[in-house]
Amino acid sequence: MVFRDEEGRFHHIGAKFGEVNPFVLLPGSRVRVKRIAKKLDSPEVVWDGRFLMINGFYGGKPVTVIDTGIGPSSAAIVVREVIEGIDFNKHEKAVLLRVGTSGSLQEFVKPGDLVVTTGTVAEESVSERIVGPKYPLCADPDIVRALVKAAEENGYELGKNLHVGVTHAKEALYEVEDPSFSGFPMRARENLELLERLGVLCT
Template identity: 25%
Template sequence: MTIQDSELILNSDGSIYHLNLKPEHISKDIIFVGDQYRVDIVANYFEHIEFSTQKREFRTITGTYKGKRITVISTGIGPDNIDIVLNELDALVNINLDTRTLKEKHTSLNIIRIGTSGSLQSDIPVDSFLLSSHALDINGMLRSYQVENIGNPDIEKAFMKHTSWSIHKATPLVIKNSSKLGKKLFSDKIFTGITATAGGFYGPQGRVLRLPLQDIELNKKIDSFKYHEHKVTNLEMETSAIYGLSKLLGHNAVSMNAIIANRANGTFSNEPKKIVENLIVYTLNKLVE
């Protein structure tokens, strides 16, 4: 089957539409950061820069770290941007862009998000690292796809019951990380837990400025949720989209979170840039072990 021009959009130079990339521009090991300026912070650790480009908020640099070829890409904020980035990266490795047909051999990417997040639990302090064992999708983006086989129905049902989840919102979805990649990046320095992914920064994360919330108690309900050993440890805006699309497309994904705020204690890091850079170094070194 040939994919139509309107579905797989290419630039005049043959690169994929939003990312401005060709297949040869990327590694199989890809780091996601939200902020385009953070791409250069990661790339400053590379011994050699092979390629760089930027279109809109999507900045990409490919280079080598301790001899390993790595690509770092800025995704911008939110699950909608992840939908663009992951689908286009998958197209680069699993679709022949010349013939617009699927390749016979599937290629799996290793995708590692390095991002900031706020802890929901008092015992996970600011300036710590957290690896997302699961992602809790409460934004609904993944529901555009056939997700029946990637969720964890028992945790999802327990969460909806505990929170009295509104029928007017998208049904929550819980997706596990890549066990193989998770083991590679884990150490005794790392907290783990379920990372909830909201579709916005204010109301969807329980913040009130001028607009009242649909459920003013929702954050407290999320904080207190527990299913066996699982609890929701932090809240951000990308992880569930990364985990869900990676599962659907056959890629490996892990989200590494620099905890710069603790909403349970009302605290914020004194050196947020330093903790992010420490997590970058930690992750790079784990990737080359």
């Protein structure tokens, strides 16, 4: 059950059933939604409210772009309504891609580099609510390969400005990025150092 208004629009994303396309890009902000939409053919605003949803086509494929807001909790609300809004009687499957920025944990990951996530260290509680505490959060390997191929075709080079590997998700930004903001600064600093030693690419 998800919340809808009297017109059948989902409460948060504003779309009706069937208005969400099977290829979905999920940036964090509406500014990025607008930036991505400039790359689409025939862009059309579906909803401009709490979140901004734009439909269009890329390479002939129907695409939806919608922002998720900040953090896993907001993203979980948007993603649930997005999934419920796709008509799987018309589409066999869907592809949802979270696109955005991260802070590097490795010296070789530079500003402007592209990171393709293969899996996530989940230091947040939302994913546990969805799939339980022990389920590994891994990306679809076919999607990973497709993303790497597309990146290489657009001038990115593995090991140079294209990186593939594990990333880190968190609920608190400043308390993780700067341990001095944490009530447990020593523990937070040690955790950040551990992620770096384990080869986690970014957070």
